[in-house]
Every structure is written in C-alpha cells, then in structure tokens.
Amino acid sequence: MSRHNLLISGYYGFGNIGDEAILDTMVKRIQSAVPEAELTVLSANPERTRSLYGIRAVERARPLKVLRAVWSCDTLISGGGSLIQDVTGRLSIHYYLMILMAASLLGKKVMVYSQGIGPIQKPVNRVLTKWVLNRADIITVREENSKKDLIQMGIRSEKLFVTADPVIDMACPGKALGENLLKAAGLNENSxxxxxxFALRSKDFREQGAYDALCEVVNALLRERCAVIFVPFHFSEDLEVIRRLKVDFGDKIYTLVERHAIQEILSVIHSMDLLVGVRLHALIFSAVAGTPLLALSYDPKIDYFMKAIGQSTFGPVNAFSPETLTQEILFRLEKTETDRAALISAVEDLKTRLDINERELVKLLGGK
Structure with a gap:
C-alpha cells in the first residue's frame, strides 16, 4: 500500500488549547481514515508538537523549511480554525494563502479542512482569497456562513462542503481529571x-470600564455563593486578566494559571455548572462536555457556532450590562439539566457532518 505524505498547516504550537484540540482531533481522524498516511505539521514549537502527537513537525516561521515541507508532501491540508481572515493580524491571511498557493504551483493536492472563513475586510484580500482557493481541490468549512461568503467571493460551489469544527468530535474524559485540578486550585470538591x-480574552478587559463591569459580575456571583473559576485557553494571552482578577479577589475566586493538557481542560469544563465564554473553543469544549454555556461575542464565528447548536449569544463582549449578565447567569443555573439535554442532541447532529472531511480526503487521495 502506497504511503501518503500529508502536510498540515494551521495555528499550531502556540499554546492555544483550542487550536491544539483541532490538531489532536484532526490527526486522530485522518489516521483512522487513512492509516497509511505520514503526517507532518507546520508548528511554532516543533519539538512539543512531535512529543504531543507522535508525528513529524517543521518550524513554521522558517520559509525554506516550510517550502521544503511543501515540496516533499503529496497533499497539503490547511486547517482547521479561522486562518483565512484579516481582522486579527495584517499578515496572517497572507501567510496561509502563500502556503496554499505554493502547494498549488508545485502541483500538490490541496484541501482546506473545516475552516471558518473570514471576516475578510480588505478588497485585495478577498480577490487574493478567490484566486488561491479556486485552485484548491476540496474546501470544507465549519459553518454555512463561510460557504456563502466564499461563493460571494467567486469560489466555485461544487468543491465546497459544510462540515463542523473538528473539536466537536472530542471524547469527554469525565470529571476526575478536572476535579483534581480544581482541588489543587483550592476548590472544595464536596462543596x-x-x-x-469564565474563559475570557485579556484584550477585551484592558480598559478600566470593561474590567470594572466584569468585577461587578464576579462580586454579584460571589454574593450568591457561586464558585467562580477562570480558565485560560490561549495561555500566553489570557493570563493577564486572570492574574489581575486574582490580585483583586484573592482566594474568593479560583484560577488555573499553569499549562494543562487538552483533556484536563475539557474535564474542568465538564465539572462546571455553567461556562461563560468569549473564546470559541471554550464554548465548543462546553458543548462537548454537555455543560451549559453562555456566549459573549467578539467575532461572527461565535454567533455562527451558537446558531449551529440552536442557541444565541448573550451579546457583544464590549457592551454587556453587568446586572443583566448576572441575571442571565443565575437564570441559566436554574435550568442546567434542560440545557444539558439540548446540548448533547445538538453536538450529535454536528458530529454527523464531520465524516464529510475524511470522505472527501480519501477521494482526493485516490480512494473510493
């Protein structure tokens, strides 16, 4: 049986739990569907990626190494995540599109895998995206809105498929791992x-007014005798607000400030009664764990995911009323069992879409 050399390009090796969960799930699903595949990942931390996933990894910031990896592969897989967008950085969209373009020009097979497309605001970037993605063989996106946006840009619809975020297929490990971490953080397991x-981004709470509003919510929950826990998902970026809160609230709140494995964080979320999330993959973890969730939105992808599970966002992260948010949290805490049942059903529906990714990949590689 011939080997297939697959190169995966994405936002890997940066310590973002959500993106690492994408890679973890992708690797397992691809290896199951294509056992003969040899996988290589472009990573910001190749040594850690090799250690975690047992696959090859190449330094993503070294152009010659990246080009050599593209030259050596049979097929490039770009994804998942929100790679092709121009709102979080001026250059990131060009980085991912250049890798896709290089693969196409070198005659490689190209698959865009379960990506969330956009927002792409600059007209030149929309033209470039059209030019590059029309040369891809297969494009799967994680929500209907991404497909619509690509069609509006002029991408041919016959190669487009709507699937879901790969993380939705994660297996929940139960509560034991999470309970151990929470106990180490000072939470009484018998309480x-x-x-x-809360899974927040520090950048949303750097302004004093936004931070004060968050503190009002925390104080109100403490008065209601809730246990309030802060969980970082993008470790290097999320700790700033968590540490600030810890200084102000001390032992009244619980914080995770060490790096933890994907399964440990998922288990922590499974041990909660409610997650209030800004980060997309915190919300997806919550759905996978069957833990009711409340979303504060900073990007359309948050709204799209909540719609996919039959819910809506609470509102924008930069314009919430502390009193109203507290009331909604307390209301949701009274109906957790109903919410859990609805989440489990919605997640199962999304999981059925994921098989499209591997079905199309197997076809692309010459299988049936």
Missing part, C-alpha cells in the same frame, strides 16, 4: 456551590 467558569 454544593454552583460552579461558574
């Missing part, structure tokens, strides 16, 4: 307090 986890 009957309702547990509310």
């Amino acid at each position: 009957t307090q309702k547990r509310v986890a």
